[in-house]
Amino acid sequence: MDKAVSILGRQPALGLAELESLYGAEVVSVVAPGVTGLALDAPEVNFARLGGSTRLATVLGEVSSTDFKHVEKSLISFVKSTAFALPDEGKFHLGLSAYGFTITPAKLNALGLTLKKVIRKRHNGSVRLVPNNAAELSTAQVYHNHLANDQGAELLLIKTTGEKTIIARTVAVQDIDSYTLRDRGRPQRDARVGMLPPKLAQIIVNMATASHRPLSEITVLDPFCGTGVLLQEALLMGCRAYGTDLEPRMIAYSTANLDWLSKTYGLQPERYKLSQGDATSHEWNLADDQTEASGRTHTANRRQPAYTVACETYLGRPFTEAPARAVLEQTVSEVNTIVKKFLANIHPQLAPGTRLCLAVPAWYTGANWSEATSQKQSADRRLPPVTAFRRLPLLEQLGSLGFKRINFQHAPQEQLIYYREGQLVGRELVTLTRE
Numbered sequence: 001m002d003k004a005v006s007i008l009g010r011q012p013a014l015g016l017a018e019l020e021s022l023y024g025a026e027v028v029s030v031v032a033p034g035v036t037g038l039a040l041d042a043p044e045v046n047f048a049r050l051g052g053s054t055r056l057a058t059v060l061g062e063v064s065s066t067d068f069k070h071v072e073k074s075l076i077s078f079v080k081s082t083a084f085a086l087p088d089e090g091k092f093h094l095g096l097s098a099y100g101f102t103i104t105p106a107k108l109n110a111l112g113l114t115l116k117k118v119i120r121k122r123h124n125g126s127v128r129l130v131p132n133n134a135a136e137l138s139t140a141q142v143y144h145n146h147l148a149n150d151q152g153a154e155l156l157l158i159k160t161t162g163e164k165t166i167i168a169r170t171v172a173v174q175d176i177d178s179y180t181l182r183d184r185g186r187p188q189r190d191a192r193v194g195m196l197p198p199k200l201a202q203i204i205v206n207m208a209t210a211s212h213r214p215l216s217e218i219t220v221l222d223p224f225c226g227t228g229v230l231l232q233e234a235l236l237m238g239c240r241a242y243g244t245d246l247e248p249r250m251i252a253y254s255t256a257n258l259d260w261l262s263k264t265y266g267l268q269p270e271r272y273k274l275s276q277g278d279a280t281s282h283e284w285n286l287a288d289d290q291t292e293a294s295g296r297t298h299t300a301n302r303r304q305p306a307y308t309v310a311c312e313t314y315l316g317r318p319f320t321e322a323p324a325r326a327v328l329e330q331t332v333s334e335v336n337t338i339v340k341k342f343l344a345n346i347h348p349q350l351a352p353g354t355r356l357c358l359a360v361p362a363w364y365t366g367a368n369w370s371e372a373t374s375q376k377q378s379a380d381r382r383l384p385p386v387t388a389f390r391r392l393p394l395l396e397q398l399g400s401l402g403f404k405r406i407n408f409q410h411a412p413q414e415q416l417i418y419y420r421e422g423q424l425v426g427r428e429l430v431t432l433t434r435e
Helices: 012-023 068-080 105-122 139-144 176-184 198-209 229-237 248-265 286-294 325-349
Strands: 004-008 028-032 035-038 053-063 092-099 127-129 152-159 165-173 218-222 240-245 272-276 306-312 355-364 403-405 425-434
Touching: 004 012, 004 152, 004 165, 012 028, 012 035, 012 053, 012 198, 012 425, 028 152, 053 068, 053 139, 053 152, 068 105, 068 152, 068 165, 092 105, 105 127, 139 165, 139 176, 176 198, 176 229, 198 218, 198 229, 198 306, 198 355, 198 425, 218 229, 229 240, 229 248, 229 272, 229 306, 240 248, 248 272, 325 355
Parallel strands: 092 127, 092 152, 218 240, 218 306, 240 272, 306 355
Antiparallel strands: 004 035, 004 053, 028 035, 053 165, 152 165, 355 425, 403 425
C-alpha cells in the first residue's frame, strides 16, 4: 500500500514526470485520475520544491470497497478513533475532498456535518466545516482555511483504479501567497519573453536536477535566462545558479530580480552568477566555474559541484492571433535553427551523462482537434492531442546532435506540453542526457 499520495495540478502528466524524475518510476504510481501514489512516507517528500503537485497527503488506511455508504461508515469509525489526531484545544477546521466518485457537494457536506459532530465530542473547542462547492476542495480553500496544519484536516477519499478507496489526510499544500510574490512581486517583468510561471519553472528544474547529489552541490545553468525565473526557483531549492542571455537588458532584469530574491528570502548573492552571452556560441567554462563556485582549489580527487541545464529556449516571435501558415513555418524554422545551434554548441562543453530539461515552443494549430475518433487522444483531457501542435523538427534529430531523450514510464512524451486554452504557443518539456 502507498504511504502517501500527491494531488496533481492542472496538467497531471507534468507532475508525474516531475515526481518520477525525483523519486524514480518504482516509487510512483497512478492510483486515480489526477492522484499519484508514493511508496514514501510524506516527510521524505520535499514538497516545497514541487511545482506539479498541489497537495501532499499521508495515507491513513484503505477500504476494500468503492461503495460510498461503506466508505462513509469506515471514515466515521476512523474519525471516532484516537488514530485521528486532534489538537488539545482551539478552533478546528475540517474539509472533505472526493476523487473518482460521482457524488454531489450536498452529499459531501452532509457527511462533513456528521464528522463535525463526531469531532466535537472529542475536541475541546469549536469545529468549522469548510463547505464543498464541488467534490474536490480547491487549493485556495485548503490553503486559506489552514487544513494542512495541526488546527485543521482535509480528509481525502480516493476511488482507486483497483476498486478500493484510499483515505488520506493532507499534510502540505502549495503556498499560494509565495507563488504570487515570486511571480508578481519581482521588480522586473517582461511579457514579451514569455512570463514563465514559477510552478512550471520548478518542474523544469526538478526534471533537470533529478540527482542523488545534495542540491547545494548542483549548479543550474540557464543559457536563455530572461528575467531569471528558472534561476530564482533553483536558488530557492538550494542550488547554485548560472544564467546567461543574449540581451543585456535581460541580464539587468535578472540581476535586479535575483538581488530582490536574495534580500526577500535571505539567500547568499554569491550563489548565483550572470553574464551576457549568445547561447549558440557562448563558452561557459563550466569546469572553471565549478571550482570558483565551490570556493575550493581543484584537485583530481575532490568532488566538484555538478552542472545541469534547465531553460526555456527562444520561443519565437510573439503572436496575438493565429499566424498564416507561411509565417508560422518561418518562425518554426528560425526557432529550430537557434535551438539546434545551441545544442551543438553546448554539447562539447558538457560531461557525458549531464542532464538537461528544455522548454521549447509547440505552436497550437488546432489541426485534428475535432477528430477525436480518428486520433489517439491525450489521457489528460485538458490537453489537446499532440497532432494539434506544430512541434520542432529537431526533436526527431536529437540522436544526431549527441543527446538522448528520456522517456518517462508514467508520463508519455506527447503529454508533456504546458498549454492553456486560448494560447497560441505552448511549451514542450524535453528532458535529455548528453551522450
